[in-house]
Amino acid sequence: MDILLKRATIIAPGDKNHLQTKDILVSKGKIEKIANNISAPKVKVIESDNLHVSIGWMDIGTHIGEPGLEHRETIDSAARAAAAGGYTDIAIMPIVYPVTHSKSEVSYIVNNQPNNGVRIHSIGAVSKDAKGEDLTEMIDMSRAGAIAFGDGLKSIKDSGMMMRALQYAKAVNKPIINYSIDKSLVHDGQMHEGDVSVSLGMQGIPSLAEHVAIQRDISLAEYTESELVLHCVSTEEGCDLIKKAIKDDINISATVSYVNLIHIDQDLKSFNSNLKVKPPIRSNRDRKALINSVKKGSIQTIVSNHVPLEEEQKKLEFSYAGFGATGLETCFAAVNTHLSEDIPLEQIISALTLGPRIQMKTYLPAIKSGEVACLTVFDPSISWTYESKKKKSISANNKYLSTSLTGKVLATIIGSKVNL
Structure with a gap:
């Protein structure tokens, strides 16, 4: 046509x-x-x-259900949702069943391209079964077509493993994309730790958990001279660490979930489980810091943080509901609706086009x-x-x-x- x-x-x-x-x-x-x-x-x-019109948008860190949990999302349904939301490319996180932790799983993803033309890229797991215990064969996965490595929204907790992962990724010229949070400080946290969590009687997830993990990951990236994408940053403290690291010429970049740019912990007073996400929506101070970081370019990419879950996982009491929300179809429209006076349109589009492609080192299209x-x-x-x-x-x-x-x-x- x-x-x-x-x-x-x-x-x-x-x-x-x-x-x-x-x-x-x-x-x-x-x-x-x-x-x-x-x-x-x-x-x-x-x-x-x-x-x-712009070059096609790209989402990185998209979660689907295929293989293993196709009732949540298949490759084809994710591709249809992506196209409806404006995406021409999506990079799939490895948290499926089986986990994308070897060349055969990577090949399954990259060889099952949908009919609508949306390009599906594979992010390989850093650890086997994403359990954080044993490193995967990252070189084999790279040869099979993996464009980056990470354990999805499961942070790589062992510092030695993280260091080795950065070194292996550097050897194949691929980035590590890590959701940085110290899980030992999270416990059974349900939402951002603050006055609102106290008033609602909810176990909180402290900003400190992100601060400590980002500081560690930046130090390891500096030590190994490797490329690191800090995925789904959510706190003011995290933004400050990233700005300083960039100023110090450390090879790091960052993404932010669109939900964290729009919503704050006050919005959970209604106990809407579709706002129960990882990372948690935090304070208005954090939200403003994230917006400013996108405007100034220290956060380069806005992601949909697409995590599809079945109704049985979400229509529960808030403390029992699963973490996650879909976002491929609503990311741009929600950001444009709520933040058009805060972030210029061309900056929003840059964070959907240039940012993710530069981070993932994929082909950069042109309007020529x-x-x-x-x-x-x-x-x-x-x-x-x-x-x-x-x-x-x-x-x-x-x-x-x-x-x-x-x-x-x-x-x-x-x-x-x-x-x-």
């Missing part, structure tokens, strides 16, 4: 067409022409009052004539409602169900694959 984008504002930092309004013709999977006014017969025209199309087409002004009957994810653990959001994805174009 040939596509003509009419009067689209191009978000492409560093390119001559950045913030220019142009027509873009995509033919046979390639960008054929970019001009002020294009007329072409027999094409699908996409137009909107405030049409925007002759390039294979890898585009996300959206209108940041359109209001829409995320409805259960129209959602693409199998799971429904999302705070934004039946909620009006502003900012709608109109298409993803991935080569000759077009998702409208």
